[in-house]
Amino acid sequence: MDWPLRCGIFMAPFHPVHQNVTLALERDLQLIEHLDRIGFHEAWIGEHHSGGFEIIASPEVFIAAAAERTRHIRLGTGVASLPYHHPFMTAQRIVQLDHMTRGRVMLGVGPGALPSDAFMLGINPVDQRRRMEEGLEAILELFRSEEPVSIETDWFTLREARLQIRPFTDPHPEVAVAAMISPSGPRAAGKYGCSLLSIGASQRSGIDLLGSHWTVMEERAEQFGQRAERRDWRLVTMMHIAETKEQAYKDVEFGLADYATYFREVAALPIFPDVAPSELADHLNHMGGAVIGTPEDAIALIEELIQESNGGFGTILLQAHEWANPEATRRSYELFAQYVLPAFDSRSLRTEESMNWVMANRTEQMGAAMNAIGAAMQEHAAEKSAGKSAGKSAGKSAEGHAAPAAG
Numbered sequence: 001m002d003w004p005l006r007c008g009i010f011m012a013p014f015h016p017v018h019q020n021v022t023l024a025l026e027r028d029l030q031l032i033e034h035l036d037r038i039g040f041h042e043a044w045i046g047e048h049h050s051g052g053f054e055i056i057a058s059p060e061v062f063i064a065a066a067a068e069r070t071r072h073i074r075l076g077t078g079v080a081s082l083p084y085h086h087p088f089m090t091a092q093r094i095v096q097l098d099h100m101t102r103g104r105v106m107l108g109v110g111p112g113a114l115p116s117d118a119f120m121l122g123i124n125p126v127d128q129r130r131r132m133e134e135g136l137e138a139i140l141e142l143f144r145s146e147e148p149v150s151i152e153t154d155w156f157t158l159r160e161a162r163l164q165i166r167p168f169t170d171p172h173p174e175v176a177v178a179a180m181i182s183p184s185g186p187r188a189a190g191k192y193g194c195s196l197l198s199i200g201a202s203q204r205s206g207i208d209l210l211g212s213h214w215t216v217m218e219e220r221a222e223q224f225g226q227r228a229e230r231r232d233w234r235l236v237t238m239m240h241i242a243e244t245k246e247q248a249y250k251d252v253e254f255g256l257a258d259y260a261t262y263f264r265e266v267a268a269l270p271i272f273p274d275v276a277p278s279e280l281a282d283h284l285n286h287m288g289g290a291v292i293g294t295p296e297d298a299i300a301l302i303e304e305l306i307q308e309s310n311g312g313f314g315t316i317l318l319q320a321h322e323w324a325n326p327e328a329t330r331r332s333y334e335l336f337a338q339y340v341l342p343a344f345d346s347r348s349l350r351t352e353e354s355m356n357w358v359m360a361n362r363t364e365q366m367g368a369a370m371n372a373i374g375a376a377m378q379e380h381a382a383e384k385s386a387g388k389s390a391g392k393s394a395g396k397s398a399e400g401h402a403a404p405a406a407g
Contacts, residue, residue, distance in 0.1 A: 001312035005344035008042030011320035044078025076106030082135035110178035143172035190220025195232035231314035238290035251324035
């Protein structure tokens with residue numbers, strides 16, 4: 001890729017149900033603070049309303065709190081379930097956050113992930129993707145239009161609506177559309193000129209679809225007069241890394257089994273087979289969509305994702321989880337920032353290039369330096385010798401001209 005890779009996290013979050021919810025939310029905020037300090041570029045915060053693990057109901061409220069604790073990291077809804085909200089209210093909240101964060105907020109959108117959430121709200125799953133696109137179109141109209149917006153659908157009405165304050169970001173905060181397996185995400189992103197957020201890259205089936213999804217997005221963008229920018233494409237994957245693979249495996253004994261149970265029995269996503277906890281790490285590594293290992297293993301997975309994407313992408317997002325305890329989890333992110341990300345940033349190669357250049361020219365340069373040191377020492381010795389000779393001559397001359405002693 002011709003651009004440096006950026007990194008972030010995708011925080012649903014995932015907290016086992018036996019934890020203190022208040023402390024879990026505080027730990028999430030502390031993690032965002034830590035990532036801001038070590039140079040992560042983005043954090044995307046989820047919206048869920050059932051299931052017990054994914055406990056953030058309002059990413060906007062969480063972002064407001066996280067923004068007060070951070071300085072640089074961008075904060076996005078990852079993602080806002082548009083069918084659950086009137087688009088006018090979503091647009092208003094994002095514009096307010098855009099001002100409160102001084103332009104660090106992003107709007108990630110999707111149709112809603114958990115069937116149980118839609119069920120409680122009386123929303124037919126068949127309608128969710130259509131409603132997401134209708135909501136997205138309305139939000140973008142409110143962001144972009146200079147004229148009042150009027151839209152009538154079977155689930156919301158806008159009547160001469162306009163935002164009373166303009167966005168802080170010109171022309172408006174970045175908007176990204178989530179994509180899993182179906183082409184609805186890239187189709188909507190291309191049509192409306194949005195970024196693409198590929199959540200399915202954490203699964204082998206999703207990795208295999210990366211190239212085709214981008215093709216769909218480019219075709220739709222061209223059809224509707226938009227531009228598809230690879231640098232704005234984000235891929236979500238799963239990782240836990242440590243100094244050694246053995247240490248990484250030991251770390252995830254802490255919570256990987258709980259995570260697998262949630263996806264197998266609650267979220268109903270076919271990510272994990274019903275195997276012994278000791279076999280889960282091997283399964284994740286072998287299925288090709290995750291890494292439990294070392295920084296070198298993480299680099300290899302990202303290289304594969306770049307290849308499968310047929311041209312590269314802009315940002316790798318690590319799914320936030322509690323496979324390991326908090327200390328080991330923070331260390332994993334530190335290792336990623338310190339050793340993995342620089343492998344995809346040509347700016348980081350300059351230090352190695354400088355070292356190699358010095359090593360290649362060491363003999364010549366050190367020889368010249370040693371010659372210069374030798375010359376300086378000889379010059380110093382010569383000056384010192386000349387000084388002593390001059391001193392002796394001056395002494396003899398003084399003795400020759402001494403006055404005779406008084407009689």
